[in-house]
Amino acid sequence: MRRVTGLPGLVLVLSCMLAAFSLQAQTRTPAAPTPPADAKQDASSRTPRERAWLILERGVREENRDKRAKAVRALGPLASEPAAVGMAETALEDKEPDVRVAAAHALGEMRSAKSVPKLEGAAHDADISVALAAAQSLVILKNATGYEVYYEVLTGERKSGEGMIKQQLDQLESPKKATEFAFEQGIGFVPFGGPAFEAIQMLTKKDPSPVRAFAASALANDPDPASGAALARALQDKNWIVRVAALKAIALRNDRGILAQVDLATQDKVDDVRFAAAASVVKLTGK
DSSP states (O other): OOOOOHHHHHHHHHHHHHHHHHHHHHHSOOOOOOOOGGGSSOGGGSOHHHHHHHHHHHHTTOSSHHHHHHHHHTTTTOTTOHHHHHHHHHHTTOSSHHHHHHHHHHHHHTTOGGGHHHHHHHTTOSSHHHHHHHHHHHHHTTOHHHHHHHHHHHHSSOSSSOOOOHHHHHGGGOHHHHHHHHHHHOGGGSSSSSOOHHHHHHHTTTOOHHHHHHHHHHGGGOOOHHHHHHHHHHTTOSSHHHHHHHHHHHHHHTOGGGHHHHHHGGGOSSHHHHHHHHHHHHHHTOO
């Protein structure tokens, strides 16, 4: 075999080597792509708990705000899970009010005492629905800030310090906002028996009375005398739903100092008010 020498020979050798490398590259099995982080572990190999957490973690990061809110609200039963509490607290800063409402409710359901400072901040949210949701959770946690919000919704003014801005309270005039709040709380808050048809009719008009009635009901457990005085004034409210709610709250407070005003309400022209007043008088004059 003749030996190849010189520059032409070197070119020939290099050409052969390149051809061999090219052939080898064509026959080599391509490397598998690196799976994304969530897919590294096959779903079937995850424990039920791991799969459940993954669903929640993805849910609270959903682009769709409704899905995000649903995932956040679902965290409520997880009071013993610090990670869930953290997720709900983070959601209080969400750009969408619906998600912040869900977060406030979830933290209340969790009875998360450590979240009180964040809920107090949410009680001053620019969106009235968020402020009311935070107030409800603060009441559950026996924090007075919650009662202050309800006091203002009922009276239009806060007990002390800076209150809600007028634009916030004006949101209660929005039928959509009031209806959303009613169904968020459960229409059962309406202080009269039977189907809540009249309350729904009010909410579809520019009448926030059912929401104010809920605020009156919430003040039943507030020990502050200022709330008792506010309920006494509510006995003169133009809407009977608010008057009934105030009477029931007064009875629950067993506030005998305003018995005279309650007794006057037994002469109300609206049956619901008259009966509620009579029941309150019986309660306040009992042992």
